[in-house]
Amino acid sequence: DAGVIQSPRHEVTEMGQEVTLRCKPISGHDYLFWYRQTMMRGLELLIYFNNNVPIDDSGMPEDRFSAKMPNASFSTLKIQPSEPRDSAVYFCASSRLPLTNSPLHFGNGTRLTVT
């Protein structure tokens, strides 16, 4: 069973450019999460989806961030325009029901550097 697949693994871009991060969850998982990890703030939940519907986007830092899940096997996180403070590792994770005893399975992350 393939795990959560994220692309790209590394992204280096200039301030002001649009960045799109991609995620393919594990087949059959109903939930998809986007986390951001930095040294200062640790792991922060940005947004999560249930059956392709966004449930909680309160962690999305600004309107520059947007996320979509057009179908059960694909999600994107877009930053437009990007800023140096967006530099972080972005993780996608998926899980199934029931929630309280289902671990999140993480992708390998995308390391974003905005110069």
Added chain:
Amino acid sequence: AQKITQTQPGMFVQEKEAVTLDCTYDTSDPSYGLFWYKQPSSGEMIFLIYQGSYDQQNATEGRYSLNFQKARKSANLVISASQLGDSAMYFCAMRESGANSKLTFGKGITLSVRP
């Protein structure tokens, strides 16, 4: 208020010895799940062990066990017979019940295993 607290700044253990990583949590929900993840220097997030709030016994998974003390709201991870490959960051996380519940992470603890 912080839901997950990991206060140990960094831990060192001699190879082949046991080590305990502390985690306390805060919730008023009677139904919740506690998780531990390992993040080696390569960056991936690896699920280690799960403990449910109603579980009567402490969870065990190979060399990992969870010292669950519900009244004290602590869920310490015990790693027995430490190996050099155990050197990593370790995160405690909690998921409360409810239709749509997210996984909240602690700040993490760095473990270094000495040969």
